[in-house]
Amino acid sequence: MNDAQIMERIKTLLGERVGEIVNPSPRRIFLNVEYPNLTAALAVLKDSLGFTYLATITGLDLGESFEILYHLANEYTNLNVRTQIPKASPHLPSVCGVIPGAILYERELQDMFGIVVDGIPDPRRLVLPDDWPDGQYPLRKDWKFERPEEKIPGGKTS
Amino acid sequence: MKFTVPIGPQHPALKEPISLRMTLEGEVIRDADIRLGYNHRGLEKLAESRTYLQNIYLTERICGICSHSHSSCFVQAAEQLLEVEPPRRGVYLRYLVSELERVHSHLLWLGVAGHEAGFDSFFMYTWRDREVVMDILERISGNRVHYAINTLGGVRRDIDEIQRQHILESLAVLRARSEYYFKIGANEPTFVARLAGVGYLSKQQAIALCAVGPTARASDVARDVRKDDPYGMYAEVPFEVCTAQSCDVLGRTVVRIKELMQCYNIIEFLLKNLPEGPVVVRSPRRAKPGEAIGRYEAPRGENIHYLKANGTDKPERLKVRAPTLANYAATIEMLKSGFIADIPLIFAAIDPCICCAERVVTLVNGRSGEETVVPLSRLRAMARERFQKAPVQKDAEWPL
Numbered sequence: 001m002n003d004a005q006i007m008e009r010i011k012t013l014l015g016e017r018v019g020e021i022v023n024p025s026p027r028r029i030f031l032n033v034e035y036p037n038l039t040a041a042l043a044v045l046k047d048s049l050g051f052t053y054l055a056t057i058t059g060l061d062l063g064e065s066f067e068i069l070y071h072l073a074n075e076y077t078n079l080n081v082r083t084q085i086p087k088a089s090p091h092l093p094s095v096c097g098v099i100p101g102a103i104l105y106e107r108e109l110q111d112m113f114g115i116v117v118d119g120i121p122d123p124r125r126l127v128l129p130d131d132w133p134d135g136q137y138p139l140r141k142d143w144k145f146e147r148p149e150e151k152i153p154g155g156k157t158s
Numbered sequence: 159m160k161f162t163v164p165i166g167p168q169h170p171a172l173k174e175p176i177s178l179r180m181t182l183e184g185e186v187i188r189d190a191d192i193r194l195g196y197n198h199r200g201l202e203k204l205a206e207s208r209t210y211l212q213n214i215y216l217t218e219r220i221c222g223i224c225s226h227s228h229s230s231c232f233v234q235a236a237e238q239l240l241e242v243e244p245p246r247r248g249v250y251l252r253y254l255v256s257e258l259e260r261v262h263s264h265l266l267w268l269g270v271a272g273h274e275a276g277f278d279s280f281f282m283y284t285w286r287d288r289e290v291v292m293d294i295l296e297r298i299s300g301n302r303v304h305y306a307i308n309t310l311g312g313v314r315r316d317i318d319e320i321q322r323q324h325i326l327e328s329l330a331v332l333r334a335r336s337e338y339y340f341k342i343g344a345n346e347p348t349f350v351a352r353l354a355g356v357g358y359l360s361k362q363q364a365i366a367l368c369a370v371g372p373t374a375r376a377s378d379v380a381r382d383v384r385k386d387d388p389y390g391m392y393a394e395v396p397f398e399v400c401t402a403q404s405c406d407v408l409g410r411t412v413v414r415i416k417e418l419m420q421c422y423n424i425i426e427f428l429l430k431n432l433p434e435g436p437v438v439v440r441s442p443r444r445a446k447p448g449e450a451i452g453r454y455e456a457p458r459g460e461n462i463h464y465l466k467a468n469g470t471d472k473p474e475r476l477k478v479r480a481p482t483l484a485n486y487a488a489t490i491e492m493l494k495s496g497f498i499a500d501i502p503l504i505f506a507a508i509d510p511c512i513c514c515a516e517r518v519v520t521l522v523n524g525r526s527g528e529e530t531v532v533p534l535s536r537l538r539a540m541a542r543e544r545f546q547k548a549p550v551q552k553d554a555e556w557p558l
Binding site for chain 1: 165187193194195198202203238245365366367369381386387411448450451453460462464466467474477479486488537
């Protein structure tokens with residue numbers, strides 16, 4: 001199956017649930033889906049087109065909203081399912097019910113962007129330390145790291 | 159009665175910091191939990207403040223074993239964004255280094271597997287032969303670990319006829335040695351008895367948990383980016399995807415040794431069909447707004463880099479997913495109903511590279527079967543308390 005055939009199949013399978021679908025380079029397909037339809041769309045793609053493998057989930061900070069990319073792959077192509085959620089209420093449905101291997105990526109997404117993944121089987125922190133302050137999300141664009149001033153105990157103050 | 163035993167982040171069986179919490183019933187593992195974050199370096203954030211050229215060297219430092227994998231994966235995505243096509247000779251040389259890296263990584267893994275199984279002479283033999291391929295890499299790039307061969311639009315160094323002959327001669331040695339290891343790895347009764355049936359991962363679970371690389375291939379999932387999504391010149395290189403049906407550590411060993419043989423064939427093919435011409439073309443420094451995905455078959459499995467450009471010389475976002483992270487979910491499944499003595503073996507069998515999988519610190523304190531998590535702030539307060547009681551001179555004058 002080539003990219004054009006897969007795109008055609010996706011259009012017929014998903015119907016009106018599918019948004020814009022583009023193929024900018026060989027074996028790279030980008031597909032837009034509204035977030036309420038996400039799990040249903042992934043389930044269809046998995047069962048009918050063999051997209052069982054989720055390579056990773058990428059989060060992007062677009063200012064007013066977050067863009068989430070699900071990088072799927074089968075033996076023919078790489079399919080990237082794109083969805084957007086508002087930054088004011090960052091809620092995303094969990095896809096672990098469809099693809100159990102997504103758990104670590106969803107936990108990372110919660111840590112790094114402060115996105116609440118609804119229905120995640122294991123909501124604990126993954127990469128950030130347990131004493132990390134709440135409300136600090138390192139990969140948001142407005143988050144800046146400021147190195148605390150180094151203090152030598154007992155040292156002279158300058 | 160169930161116990162929870164913390165293993166790591168500092169543990170003699172694990173060479174890198176990771177915390178595994180095992181729920182045991184007697185000696186049998188009932189549940190396992192993985193805690194990451196001991197080696198998080200914030201690389202994805204850092205990459206946003208570096209230029210494309212600087213990022214090649216940054217991504218190379220994600221891992222100390224598959225360094226070339228990460229830089230190649232990044233360069234693939236960056237070249238697409240910068241709209242530059244590397245010359246054919248450059249492409250051949252780039253993936254020649256990546257196949258040599260696979261040989262060195264698999265030989266290293268074989269040694270670790272032998273060591274964890276208690277077969278230390280195997281470990282010493284394979285690591286001795288690994289020096290052969292390390293010498294080749296040093297001769298090509300001048301470096302043993304970070305080859306720094308990739309650049310935007312090709313590679314930084316060319317090879318001459320003498321180097322080509324040297325690689326072909328060394329390859330004959332490696333091939334003969336690997337055949338011997340295959341005979342031992344698949345036939346030596348004590349070694350086979352130690353590995354067979356350990357760390358079982360069924361085909362269904364490997365698919366459901368999105369396992370990658372030799373871990374997936376040993377569970378009969380023929381997933382290899384070089385075949386599925388041929389980047390570079392892999393579409394024209396004849397090779398086979400090696401799989402095993404046994405779904406255990408033995409299968410993972412067999413898959414890796416078979417892959418070594420395939421690597422030698424690929425290297426030979428690349429050297430015999432090396433095109434003439436330049437190795438690098440000039441590349442622009444700024445990329446038009448857009449996005450690209452680099453996929454690369456690293457020695458441990460699929461490596462994926464997502465790169466987004468915003469029109470400047472720095473990327474808007476770089477997302478890195480190293481193969482080890484993809485294999486953790488499968489590892490937990492493998493550990494379940496295994497024995498505590500199998501932990502190092504099972505864990506080593508995914509060829510974990512913790513620094514790869516993480517890109518910040520907590521401590522686990524386990525006493526009398528009870529487990530408590532002590533945050534760093536509490537630990538610091540405890541240290542301060544203890545320190546204040548100690549007879550030390552307060553408000554000491556700084557000597558300098």
